[in-house]
Amino acid sequence: MTDQDQTDARLRVENLSKSFPGTQALSDVSLEVSDGEIRALVGGNGSGKSTLIKILAGVQPADPGGRITVSGESIAAEDITPEWSFAAALAFVHQDLGLFDHLSVAENVFVGLPYPRRAGRIDWRRLNREAASILERLRVKVSPRVPLAGLRASDRTLVAIARAVRGRDGTHDGALVLDEPTARLAAPEAGRLLDALRRFAADGQTILYVSHRLDEIIAMTDSITVLRDGAVVADRSTAGLDAGELSRLIVGHTVLSTAEARVERRSGPSLLEAEDVRTGPLKGVDLTVAEGEILGITGLIGAGTSSLLRAIYGAQQRQGTVRLGGRELPSGDIAAAVRAGAAFVPENRLREGAFVTLSVRENLSASYLTRFRHRLSWIDRRAEVKASVDAISAYGVRCRSPQMPVALLSGGNQQKVVLARWLTGQPRLLLLDDPTQGVDVGARAEIHRQVRAAAKRGCGVIVASSDADELLELSDRVVVLREGKVAVSAGRDEVDRHWLAQQVFGHDYLQESQR
Amino acid sequence: MTTEQQDPETAPHKRRSIAGGLPSHPRPSLSTLLEQYGLVIFLVALIVFFAVWPKTSGTFLTSANIRTTLENQAVVTIAALGALIPFIAGQFDLTVGANGIVATFIVAALTTKAGVPAGFSCIIAVVAGAVIGAASGIVVAYLRASAIVITLGMATLLGGLVILYSKSNSITGIPTSLISFGVKNWLGVPRPLWLTLIILLLVGYFLRATVTGRRLLMIGENPVASALVGVRTQRLILLAFVLGGALYGVAGVVLLANTGSASPSDGFSNTFQVLTAVFLGATTVRPGRFNVVGTIVGVLFIAVSVDGLSLAGASDWVQPVFTGAAVVVAVAASTVFARRRIT
Numbered sequence: 001m002t003d004q005d006q007t008d009a010r011l012r013v014e015n016l017s018k019s020f021p022g023t024q025a026l027s028d029v030s031l032e033v034s035d036g037e038i039r040a041l042v043g044g045n046g047s048g049k050s051t052l053i054k055i056l057a058g059v060q061p062a063d064p065g066g067r068i069t070v071s072g073e074s075i076a077a078e079d080i081t082p083e084w085s086f087a088a089a090l091a092f093v094h095q096d097l098g099l100f101d102h103l104s105v106a107e108n109v110f111v112g113l114p115y116p117r118r119a120g121r122i123d124w125r126r127l128n129r130e131a132a133s134i135l136e137r138l139r140v141k142v143s144p145r146v147p148l149a150g151l152r153a154s155d156r157t158l159v160a161i162a163r164a165v166r167g168r169d170g171t172h173d174g175a176l177v178l179d180e181p182t183a184r185l186a187a188p189e190a191g192r193l194l195d196a197l198r199r200f201a202a203d204g205q206t207i208l209y210v211s212h213r214l215d216e217i218i219a220m221t222d223s224i225t226v227l228r229d230g231a232v233v234a235d236r237s238t239a240g241l242d243a244g245e246l247s248r249l250i251v252g253h254t255v256l257s258t259a260e261a262r263v264e265r266r267s268g269p270s271l272l273e274a275e276d277v278r279t280g281p282l283k284g285v286d287l288t289v290a291e292g293e294i295l296g297i298t299g300l301i302g303a304g305t306s307s308l309l310r311a312i313y314g315a316q317q318r319q320g321t322v323r324l325g326g327r328e329l330p331s332g333d334i335a336a337a338v339r340a341g342a343a344f345v346p347e348n349r350l351r352e353g354a355f356v357t358l359s360v361r362e363n364l365s366a367s368y369l370t371r372f373r374h375r376l377s378w379i380d381r382r383a384e385v386k387a388s389v390d391a392i393s394a395y396g397v398r399c400r401s402p403q404m405p406v407a408l409l410s411g412g413n414q415q416k417v418v419l420a421r422w423l424t425g426q427p428r429l430l431l432l433d434d435p436t437q438g439v440d441v442g443a444r445a446e447i448h449r450q451v452r453a454a455a456k457r458g459c460g461v462i463v464a465s466s467d468a469d470e471l472l473e474l475s476d477r478v479v480v481l482r483e484g485k486v487a488v489s490a491g492r493d494e495v496d497r498h499w500l501a502q503q504v505f506g507h508d509y510l511q512e513s514q515r
Numbered sequence: 516m517t518t519e520q521q522d523p524e525t526a527p528h529k530r531r532s533i534a535g536g537l538p539s540h541p542r543p544s545l546s547t548l549l550e551q552y553g554l555v556i557f558l559v560a561l562i563v564f565f566a567v568w569p570k571t572s573g574t575f576l577t578s579a580n581i582r583t584t585l586e587n588q589a590v591v592t593i594a595a596l597g598a599l600i601p602f603i604a605g606q607f608d609l610t611v612g613a614n615g616i617v618a619t620f621i622v623a624a625l626t627t628k629a630g631v632p633a634g635f636s637c638i639i640a641v642v643a644g645a646v647i648g649a650a651s652g653i654v655v656a657y658l659r660a661s662a663i664v665i666t667l668g669m670a671t672l673l674g675g676l677v678i679l680y681s682k683s684n685s686i687t688g689i690p691t692s693l694i695s696f697g698v699k700n701w702l703g704v705p706r707p708l709w710l711t712l713i714i715l716l717l718v719g720y721f722l723r724a725t726v727t728g729r730r731l732l733m734i735g736e737n738p739v740a741s742a743l744v745g746v747r748t749q750r751l752i753l754l755a756f757v758l759g760g761a762l763y764g765v766a767g768v769v770l771l772a773n774t775g776s777a778s779p780s781d782g783f784s785n786t787f788q789v790l791t792a793v794f795l796g797a798t799t800v801r802p803g804r805f806n807v808v809g810t811i812v813g814v815l816f817i818a819v820s821v822d823g824l825s826l827a828g829a830s831d832w833v834q835p836v837f838t839g840a841a842v843v844v845a846v847a848a849s850t851v852f853a854r855r856r857i858t
Binding site: 334369 | 726739
């Protein structure tokens, strides 16, 4: 690590281009990351970040003409193979960590490699010892023997990093590429992870860091490369950059701060009344939402915010009563909830929201198919196509045709489809579970605008989110869940970041920060 | 429809959006067309080949041969259309053949031993098929058991019951009214083919154009997301098995009308023949989806190859090798195409 000439970059990408039929995913992209530097790679959905990472990993060939250099080893970009990438000590950790819950930490670290053996049997002692040594060099305080399932979220990510750098001579050789590592972490866990990353950088680790969280990028990265439509639009030091400037760079326009766009609304009559809801982690939650009100709910992971939405919607059995517009919703009956006017956007878009191999049209009509039903149960195809074309333009979905499979859309656009599917039917109650997770700032602003527009029409909204900015931007009122109960409920004017942090983390947070 | 007024200043995406002049059906590329109609082209090529190949050209395109070839496909087609329904909903169904064999025995036994009128016996057989489908469907949908395992067990069980009842003997002496249905024509076309055509149109309509059909497709694609938009997935999966079962019953009745006797069997070879056509069908017309027209192409593809090869006097091993290879190649190619389409 130290024999490297300081002026020479640890990771250098030169003139990288990649075209797909019909699109230019990357055009002439160059960037450099020097030893011990943390460089942010940011850009909207579809800006080419993922393509760049795939090329570095050798899983997708680049167009000829580009060049990649790692630790002085240079290669033509079109020739990179996964083997080369591994040998050059490029390590990748993706948002989906790909860990195995029921295996131990050591097994997770060495998964995919032949385990050490003695007399034909797995030498568990040696496996644990080797895992412990990697974890120790990364200064991660986790026992290799414990099952992964018991680990806190930030430690799981660190285990994934340990796996990515296993089998190296120097732990901090090469470069570490992290793709949205904090997207699914609650704030204190994200903070712990970021602390660890800073420590790695101080030990000489070169990091290329992909994230949508602007505050995080500003707080922890040294330099920044912004991609837009496959080209580098900014390459600069992070110092002196603020969130507004950064989002302008990413989107190419000034995104009206959604907080400014927030209009004071007086709440209408009561719409949703939930009494003593009990299920999973919930130990009796009371809640009301008025027409046109946006209620934010938050809490630590496991506090039950998702469970609460699912219990109201009927996606999860519950005890306690839920009334929507005066009508009682039976437990565990989604169809009845939908008929009563409820709509639900689940947290896990790909697994629970989108029908990825079906077309945009079929996805958009999925929620209210019966609207297109004629006599003999026939679906009016022309009306369906027209409605989908209208929804695509009204909700700003970027796609070539309504016949295109949803799998081909970017994450933000998939989320717009899942949201638009419900909003076209004008639901009375909209339940959103972490609606902008992994979505770029532009799509996020668009989604927020749509949610506010729905509320303006009188739709009651509940947003569950672990993202403080989102809660502050959207909510009229915030409810914090702690230990399965409503810890506190407060109007927007009483809520700020500090208040949220205190309420969400309760005593743990205070202890944590004293450590 | 909501068409929210968008402030252009705050809608950066709309500027670049092409939604204004969005074509609802963009022009497909050559490779898409090839993927879509590859099997159809192959089928046509096969027909042309057998029509000009000296070994088969004398008989292949004669009306008698075309007629018997198609006639023999009525049973397979009806069963394949039935199987399509649970398959579209993402559920394996291996009871196809066994269910059909049970139907042949119900009709044969009721008409020859109990003197029940043929028409009424057929209705009972079809209802029995639906009940058998319901039995698999309830276990699969409500107990969330694996469809492939449950229907495998169900088919084996039914095969055993057929042996118990028949003592491994065939039943003959089927009423002539039923046999004449299998033999007689209407407007120059054998009656079973008319029945097949009607069922083809009904199933096509059901799956392609109705709300329930679309919901079955959604369940097959993503059962969790389907449930989360309010689709009653369990009920519809049960329905898919019931409809499939009823159609296997119909196929069994037509089989009996064609052959004139009920022979004991577990029907697995029929099942695999039918499923081969269904899987071939999923590689064409609407690649990656089980579909009605594709299934017909699959049935015809197998029928033509079997017929042509037997006319040419090919050895017994040639036909299964040919069909098996066709399935492997078609499904593998379709998988590669699909992956290229998605990534």
